[in-house]
Amino acid sequence: MANPLDHVSQVSLSRLRRILRLGVKSLWLHGLRSFLTVLGIVFGVCSVIAMLAIGEGASFEAQQQIRNLGSENILLHSVKPPEDRKVSDSGSQSFVLQYGLTRLDLRRIEETIPGVLLTLPARVIKDYVWNISRREDCNIVGTLPRYPLVRNHGIAQGRFFTEQEMASRATVCVLSAELVDSLFPLDSPLGRQVRIGNNYYQIVGVMESRGSVAALEGPQEGNRSALHRIFIPLETARERFGEVYMRERSGSMESERVELHEITVKARTTEQVRDVAEAVRTVLEHGHKKKDYQMMVPLELLRRAERTKQIFSVVLGSIAAISLLVGGIGIMNIMLASVTERTREIGIRRALGARRRDIVIQFLAETVLLSGAGGILGVAAGLTVPWLVTHFSGMRTIVMLWAPIMAFSISALVGILFGIYPALRAARMDPVEALRHE
Numbered sequence: 001m002a003n004p005l006d007h008v009s010q011v012s013l014s015r016l017r018r019i020l021r022l023g024v025k026s027l028w029l030h031g032l033r034s035f036l037t038v039l040g041i042v043f044g045v046c047s048v049i050a051m052l053a054i055g056e057g058a059s060f061e062a063q064q065q066i067r068n069l070g071s072e073n074i075l076l077h078s079v080k081p082p083e084d085r086k087v088s089d090s091g092s093q094s095f096v097l098q099y100g101l102t103r104l105d106l107r108r109i110e111e112t113i114p115g116v117l118l119t120l121p122a123r124v125i126k127d128y129v130w131n132i133s134r135r136e137d138c139n140i141v142g143t144l145p146r147y148p149l150v151r152n153h154g155i156a157q158g159r160f161f162t163e164q165e166m167a168s169r170a171t172v173c174v175l176s177a178e179l180v181d182s183l184f185p186l187d188s189p190l191g192r193q194v195r196i197g198n199n200y201y202q203i204v205g206v207m208e209s210r211g212s213v214a215a216l217e218g219p220q221e222g223n224r225s226a227l228h229r230i231f232i233p234l235e236t237a238r239e240r241f242g243e244v245y246m247r248e249r250s251g252s253m254e255s256e257r258v259e260l261h262e263i264t265v266k267a268r269t270t271e272q273v274r275d276v277a278e279a280v281r282t283v284l285e286h287g288h289k290k291k292d293y294q295m296m297v298p299l300e301l302l303r304r305a306e307r308t309k310q311i312f313s314v315v316l317g318s319i320a321a322i323s324l325l326v327g328g329i330g331i332m333n334i335m336l337a338s339v340t341e342r343t344r345e346i347g348i349r350r351a352l353g354a355r356r357r358d359i360v361i362q363f364l365a366e367t368v369l370l371s372g373a374g375g376i377l378g379v380a381a382g383l384t385v386p387w388l389v390t391h392f393s394g395m396r397t398i399v400m401l402w403a404p405i406m407a408f409s410i411s412a413l414v415g416i417l418f419g420i421y422p423a424l425r426a427a428r429m430d431p432v433e434a435l436r437h438e
Contacts, residue, residue, distance in 0.1 A: 038374040040326055040327030040330040041324065041371050042377045044326070044378065045324065045378025045410075046379075046382040048382065049382025049383065051319065053403065056399075059305065060398055068152055070266065074267070074276060074277050074297050075297075077101075077261065077262055077295075078294075079100070079294045081290050097256045097257065100259065101259065101263050102259045104287065108287065112279075113265075115268055115275060116265055118150055119263060120143065120144055120146060120150040120263070120266070121260045121262070123142040123237050123241070124142075126138075128196070129183065130196075131194050139230075142231075150264050150266050155208065157188070157190055158190045160204075161174065161231075165233055169235045171201045171202065173202070173230050173231060174205040174230070176207050176209075177206060179229065182228065196230075201230075243258070270299065328417065331371060332422060336425070346429055360427045361423075362423075363426050367422070368415045372415065378407065378411060
């Protein structure tokens, strides 16, 4: 004996399939109108995915730049205070500026702060670097052999200078990738020599490209020479350039005395960065009456960038969701017009035995079909647009897995929400009045 429940379910499925066929047929009969209605959803879904992908890519690039500085690092830079200029006793136009970080600051940080793992002092001198007739203005960085480890800056070719070369004050150097492009555009620089002033330095390595990260590495690097850097041993820099840098300007001689231009402090763990940064700030405040230094904590910048990314994603998602809302209003408008046009059809169906819920299901099915088709096309377009942006502009875009799923789900939900009122309005029609409608 057949189960009555199975018979009821078969009847319900058959009725549902018939209602869906009627919905598809009705939409197909008005193909152009249906297509134009779907476009609103297509553009809405596409804009949600594309804008989130572009925002995610831009945020990733910004955060990656900060990570390249080292999440455990604290970067200290000497800053010239304008009021520190001094005129000599003879009244001449020569004067000496003395400011910035000192070797005493370095010793205090190393000896008094327990969370410090490594420190990296550096001196930065601006000068011309020559390769025969080619010349570039760049930053000459005197530093220690552990620079690549502390600053997360890898070697692309060759090697970095060694402790032995540091102790012997060897005239060796490592070039930035950008400086190599300018001085050695056609051949490898390894084993060659460059000239700084009257001294020649043998090239032993080439650093990896830092790109726009260099703009974050210090207040003194806001120009082209931020990318053009040459690294030499710190002891060599002290011997060749001294601690007093002199230059002539408009007939007057200007001298600067800066022991250290940069100090990088590496904390033992990421969790200790904030405490170490506070301790470093306290040490420097006691040793400097004037604010002739600047401190940057990449971890704080990273967390700030992450918060900015969240706000950015919400704003972009909200703007894109408005276009979905407009698409939903368009669907509702078309379905209300369709209810008015099909009043007589509704009356005939009711007279032939269709129930109110059948009418509701039919109109809801049509709206869901419209929004679903728009959602699928929108997802396809939304995955294509970021690829085109990356291909033609070189801008990084990242499509998160949840973005197309969320956009399609919202489009289906929009179809249901904006289809309920037209469906209820159609179902509440009086069959007799509907049959009289012309």
